[in-house]
Amino acid sequence: MxxxxxxxxxxxxxxxxxxxxxxxxxxxxxxxxxxxxxxxxxxxxxxxxxxxxxxxxxxLEAPTTNLIDECVTDYDPEIDYFPEKVTLSDSVGWTIEYFNNYKMITVLNPWRNADVQFRYVLVQCGTPPPADTGDALVIEVPVNSIVAMSTTQLPHLSELGLLDKLVGVDSFQYINNPDVRKKIEAGELIEIGSGAQVNVEQALDLKPDLIMTYGVGNPEYDAHPKLLEANLKVVLNGEYMETSPLGCAEWIKFTAAFFNREAQATEVYNTISGRYKEMAERARNVANRPTVFANIPFQGTWFMPGGRSYVAQLLADAGADYLWADDTSTGSQPLSFEEVFERARNADFWLNPGSMKSLTEIREADERFTEFAAFQNGNVFNNNKRLNENGGNDYWETGVTNPHLVLADLIKILHPELLPDHELYFYQKLAP
Structure with missing residues (x-):
C-alpha cells in the first residue's frame, strides 16, 4: 500500500x-x-x-525557423517566434529590435534634414500586439501583399522570391525587371501613382497588407501622408539616405523583416557584401589611381557628389582619385562650370554625364565640355547601358541592391587589368 x-x-x-x-x-x-x-x-x-x-x-514547441506562410495558433508568450534575426553591419539609417512575438523597426533618417523618425511594430500574426505602441504603426507579419513605390524595392522582392506578393507599383514606366514586366503584361499589377497625386482610391481597392514608399519631406512629392490618412499600412524606406554602397544594399533586410524572411536576406546580403569587399581589396592597393570627376550641369548648376557620398565611396573602393574626395558633404554640392573646369580640366576620367549617350551629344550641349582632357582622350563613361524603352535606367534599380556589379564596372574602367574577364554591365564608353 x-x-x-x-x-x-x-x-x-x-x-x-x-x-x-x-x-x-x-x-x-x-x-x-x-x-x-x-x-x-x-x-x-x-x-x-x-x-x-x-x-x-x-x-507548445518553439519554432526553429521564422513563420513565413502561417500564423500562430497556440500562442505562448515565453516562445521566441523569430529565431531567425538580422543584424546590421553597414546600414545606419534604421534599427531593428526583436522581442518574442514582435519586432520594432525605427527609420532614423527618412529624408535629408528630417526632424522626425518613423517606428513600426511588426507583430507575428496570431499573437497579441504589445500593450503600449506609442506612435508606432502596427503591422501583422508576415505580410502577403505589397505595393512597391520605388523601383529600388523590386530587386529586394526578386532576390527574396517574393514577386508573387507584389500587387501594385507607383508607375510601370521605369521598371526594368523582366519578371515584373511579365506581371505587367499579364495584367497582374496596378499603378497607383506617386507623390501628392497618388491614387488613394486605387490603393484602397487593392487592399494591400503593406505599401512601401519613400519620403523627401515635401508634401508636393510625398505620397505617405495621404495614404496614412486613409488608414493604409504605409512604411518609409530610407535607403537613398545611406552614404555607402553596402549601406544602401543592406536595406534588403528591412524589406525582408515584413515577410519574416530574415534568413534569406542575410544570405543574399552576405554574398553581395563578400563580393564587393573582395573586389575593393584588389583595387585598394593599386599604385596608379587615375583622377576622376562626375556628372554634368543641370539647369546651369553642376551638382558634384560630396566627398562623403556613396558615389565617392564607390570611386575610392574602385581605386580612383576622386577630385572632390576632400569635401565633407554626404549629398551633392552645387558648383559652377568654372569651378569644375578649374579642378577637373586635366582629369583622366569623366563619369556619369547625365543622360548623354555620345560625345557628340555632350559637344552639342556645351562646346566648352570639349576642353576637358577626359573628353579629348575619349575617357567618358556613362551608367546608362541598360535603359528600357521609356528611359528607365536599371542602374538605379538593380544597381542599388547590387553594388558589387557597379564596383566591378568601375574597376574595369579604371583598372582593366584587375578584372580582365569582366564585361561592363551598367556602364558604357561613349562613342564620338
Missing part, C-alpha cells in the same frame, strides 16, 4: 506541475508502472485500486 500511495502522490504532483504551465509531457522515470498484482501486504478481500493513467498534455 505504501508503494501504491507513493505512486499516486507522484502522479498528482506531476499533474499539478503541468497545470501550472510546466512543459513536461511524461511522468518521471522513477514512477513505477501499474502493478500487475495486488501488493502482498494488502488483504485479499480488499478491492484492487486501479491507478488513473497520466493525462496527455499538448506541448
Amino acid at each position: 505504501q508503494r501504491l500511495s507513493r505512486w499516486i502522490t507522484l502522479l498528482l504532483l506531476v499533474t499539478m506541475l503541468i497545470a501550472c504551465g510546466g512543459q513536461q509531457t511524461t511522468a518521471p522515470t522513477d514512477v513505477p508502472q501499474t502493478p500487475t498484482s495486488a501488493p502482498t501486504a494488502v488483504p485479499t478481500a480488499a478491492p484492487t485500486v486501479e491507478p488513473t493513467a497520466a493525462p496527455t498534455v499538448a506541448v
